[in-house]
Amino acid sequence: MKHIEYPDLEAFFQPQSMAIAWASDDPLKLGGIPLKCAIERGYQGKIFPVNPKREIVQGIKAYPSILDIPEDVDVALLVMRADDVADVLWQCVKKRVKAAVIPVVGFAEIGGEGKKRQDEIVEICKSSGIRICGPNTNGLANVREGVTLGYSYAQEVAIPGRLGYVSQSGALLSATVPRFVKTGIGLSYFVASGNQADLDTFDYIKYMLDDPDTDVIAAYIEGLKNVDKFLDIADLSLEKGKPLIVLKVGRSEEAAKAAMAHTASMVGSDLVFDAICKQKGIIRVDDFDNMMATSLAFLNCKLPKGDRIGVLSTSGAATGIIADHAMNLGLHFPQLSTKTMEEASKILPGWPASGEMKNFWDIASALPGRMPDLSKRTIELFVRDENFDIIIAVSTPIERRAGEAVVSALVQASKETEKPIILLSPMGGLLEREVQIIAESNIPVVADAADCVKATAALIKYSQSYKSYKETKVVTAPLLAGNVKEVKQFSKSGGKTLSEHASKEFLYRYGIPITAEAIAKSVEEAVEIAGRIGYPLVLKVDSPDIIHKTDAGAIKLNISNEAELISAYYEVLANSSKYEPKAKIRGVLVQEMVKEGREVIVGMSHDPQFGPVIIFGLGGIFTEVLKDFSLRVAPIAKTDAEQMIKEIKGYKTLEVFRGKPQADLESIIDTLLKLSKLCTDLGHIVSEIDINPLMVLDNGKGVKVADALVVLS
């Protein structure tokens, strides 16, 4: 991991003094809103309004220019015509202002003239050391301390709390901060990174990761300028145990790219981004409610100790909706423990009724006639059950008092447990009295089943990533005996694309098993090689100019004796010459025929942003048409390799399947790890590896590369 330097953002987020230029007396104007908000929010530092036309602005003494301010200024907000920004920024530099927020539009985002303006301010940054947020941003805020360096509606309404929020889009920031407020989520800081002329999204996230008053960070990310920084931030987030919740667009564009047939082109960068989220415990969300619910859950809940979910519900219908949404996320719903079952049958005579699910507890039968005592006891019992690590509770009260009883009992139970409890309210929120009751607890309330299930899954997944990070600390790929220097020779030996045989030899140096094979230059040599390998055999032309051997008729399978071998030898050569008369033909590859294995593909390609990426799938149309493959960025750990294999939908075919024993999964894992090591050592000189197919034999019998293509850079 490269060492990344991050800037000091203290002057932006904890300024002792702020200048606002040009400050307006009208609290509805763009230059008036930030001043109004800072005053209303009780900012404790010094505020210096700058306005050449007024001595007092909104009741505070104003100065004609930045340079006229008699004291030190930490940060300046520049609200003015784009054309005036550079001049005032120079005044800031002279005044030794440390930081400037430039919300103004009219810079690189409009191209042309704007691009020039932006270049000019970047130049000022570089030569002076002043740091810049923006331009074309909605600015930033320290919500707790009244630092309001921007003029969006967000500045007016944000409430203080422990979520840090960074958005690359200003429009999205101003729309979603009010939504955080509606959801009851308080913010420590928020910032829109805008054109990122100087500071970028990850600089801000780093500040929040270090900040003791921020527990969770949410971010809207459009694209990555600096991949190393992203990977570093991801590690820091695990290191510090501060979950990073990311909303990122781009699946649809990438889906189009992924439609292309080649392995390399399947690796659209959004797919890789998604893989990194899985590897590094980043929580990826896909919509606004999903972001709200997940933020709420991480802000309020302790991490679950395991993945066993208990569902406690006043409605079988709502439970069913939860189960439907949980289906695709691989969530675990164990049954109630025997102990709970026994105690429950004492409290609720006749329970469970026949057909009732023992892993989803419907407490409707305890309501409403016999509550509140009964609902209190059943809820207590359920939450305590040792079979559950995390609880989803559902409240669908028929009338007001029943709802209060359920919520009270949940709050009571939550005080006696470490287990996270999430409350699903199909009503879309609680009634006034219930809101008061639940405020005493750390139970998040979510309105939709899908969001509730996703938040639960995110808590579990993050808890696992965090634990595994703490246990392994540094991901180390296994060391191999391969001689790196020798392998590097391959890159000097000719063209960029290695022939099949050369590709396999290359992989073999890294300890990846290949088929027994040799190149024959004559039919006699072919017969001799066949004698050593043994039948059945495969013959293939060895030519860098014929990639699609099947189309060319340049491959013969299942050759079972010498007569067939001889005729196949000539046929392969004849077909090859016919197919591509100018092809350079180096010989005929005589190869062991692997008949029994299951075919998979393993490959690496270079993502333009993320570097070497490792791919696993069943190959053929499974990979190309059905998109059933898994990805990770190199290097990978053993757990990553395991997950890659289990993640594909076709995984079942590698288990005991149609009378076959389990495939040798350990050998696939071993191959993936060796490929990862190869990427670490040689990622800079190898641009693509395509092992297609890797033949996977039955458990304990290993794997063999049956065909491969290595492309050097």
Next chain:
Amino acid sequence: MKHIEYPDLEAFFQPQSMAIAWASDDPLKLGGIPLKCAIERGYQGKIFPVNPKREIVQGIKAYPSILDIPEDVDVALLVMRADDVADVLWQCVKKRVKAAVIPVVGFAEIGGEGKKRQDEIVEICKSSGIRICGPNTNGLANVREGVTLGYSYAQEVAIPGRLGYVSQSGALLSATVPRFVKTGIGLSYFVASGNQADLDTFDYIKYMLDDPDTDVIAAYIEGLKNVDKFLDIADLSLEKGKPLIVLKVGRSEEAAKAAMAHTASMVGSDLVFDAICKQKGIIRVDDFDNMMATSLAFLNCKLPKGDRIGVLSTSGAATGIIADHAMNLGLHFPQLSTKTMEEASKILPGWPASGEMKNFWDIASALPGRMPDLSKRTIELFVRDENFDIIIAVSTPIERRAGEAVVSALVQASKETEKPIILLSPMGGLLEREVQIIAESNIPVVADAADCVKATAALIKYSQSYKSYKETKVVTAPLLAGNVKEVKQFSKSGGKTLSEHASKEFLYRYGIPITAEAIAKSVEEAVEIAGRIGYPLVLKVDSPDIIHKTDAGAIKLNISNEAELISAYYEVLANSSKYEPKAKIRGVLVQEMVKEGREVIVGMSHDPQFGPVIIFGLGGIFTEVLKDFSLRVAPIAKTDAEQMIKEIKGYKTLEVFRGKPQADLESIIDTLLKLSKLCTDLGHIVSEIDINPLMVLDNGKGVKVADALVVLS
């Protein structure tokens, strides 16, 4: 379609008079709430509180018993101990009350004693003709007219409007009616069907379909008691042009069933339910917000004339989130028309900036400095564009006034177009002033991108289903020349499972092409048949006792001459005897070898609820492991067959693919329609058909059944 009789529910939903027994003076008690609500809502009919202990209840004259009421009573609400219900119901019968609502719990849902109680009231129903809603329900309401026959929180808060709502779950009803209110959705009627001792969900839906004041119906459905009724309601919904929005649970249970390998067991009834929704234009939703947004869209929007969506946004970020969610729904986003592009470049100099998407219009550049006039003109231009049939607008204003300008311009534009416009507000709702402005229009406001996209897709899909229903009216499968009587002979000719050869002959009678083949009883006969068919050939044992021919070694492929044929003949027989010494062997099937085609499977199976179901897929692990198949309930129309083929993920392999021309899709459609006709004629005597594989030749060359299994009932 069978003729279904529906009961008259006028007395429940439009009663001239209501009796409430026992009515309570306390408006917070269960017997007090309905009376309080009826008074507050201004019910115009007569109310007769029944209470043996009081002469006046909540200011209205009360009667000691139902029988003491001096006038006619249309409907009675029975709020009392479960044990007392039957007696009071008898009094209702004597009083000639037409309808009774029994919200009380303690009936079939608790089993035992409760079951007996329910049997008793069903008996009263049957013998007297009184109709019953419930028991174990949250009752019902005519919201407009103050009919409040139930005591849930829903009765207190519902607002009048044009959505009818039916729920099989009382708990879900009481939780979601307040949510409709929060969403601003008014209801005509709502009802929980409860134990459905007499009336069921579809009886209520039928009433609302006939009701002139209900435009759209939403329903929560748990299971189907009467499938014919469901299918009839689905047709009626299209006939009357009243969309039916259904939330149904059960995907997850079915997923478990679907994990089993056999074709028959894949057809879980939830999958079939889903297929029917697609066939009949029913809008299936999967969560609460999804139900709210979809209801809102159908209540407010006209149906779009086509499927071309325009996205008009103040945020590229929000547009990206929309595109990501739209990806899997196959939605169409055409580019702006040339005309609009030209006019736009006059209004917005420099637009579009390079790289800007021409099919998603980001109007942020028209904001905020130059609004409101500019945003008005750009929005007008966009909405008018002839390339769009439906508009998604996104508003993410930085400050208050910008939001008002966008909303005003949208409202203005909406008045001049028939096109539906849906507004996505990432803020999670509008500001107060914006709410006032939009109230003048029929633009629904949705808070989440996924819900917005799903509602848009639902409007488009329903519009297509409605149009296609009106055009075809009655779905007619093509008539075939097959002699039904003769085909029926097969069922008399022996066991239930037909051999491969008999199965194919059966299908052939319905005009489905099969491989050239015949049964040989001797090696000489085999040679003679081979002469007629021509090489290459396949040999298979013909035995009802050997199903898995490959495992038994009882199949030989690619036989290319007489010598191979003779040796294969004996080998097949020897292997078969070895594999299953007691097997009845009828001969050896000599069969044309189809080499060039692409393999698909086509089948039918009997769903226990829905009857004959038709299945299409690529077969093998595509179908079994990856679950990539499509279903429809027979009979199907040509458009259904087309959709079935295009719906599977592997569809691409049937198009021009890897150098092959398009497969003969018309012949697959033809096969599916012939199978559908077979289901209509013989669905009662055939329980399963498995054509696996159907070999599909290149376009224009047809299909051939290579292997098949028919099971008779």
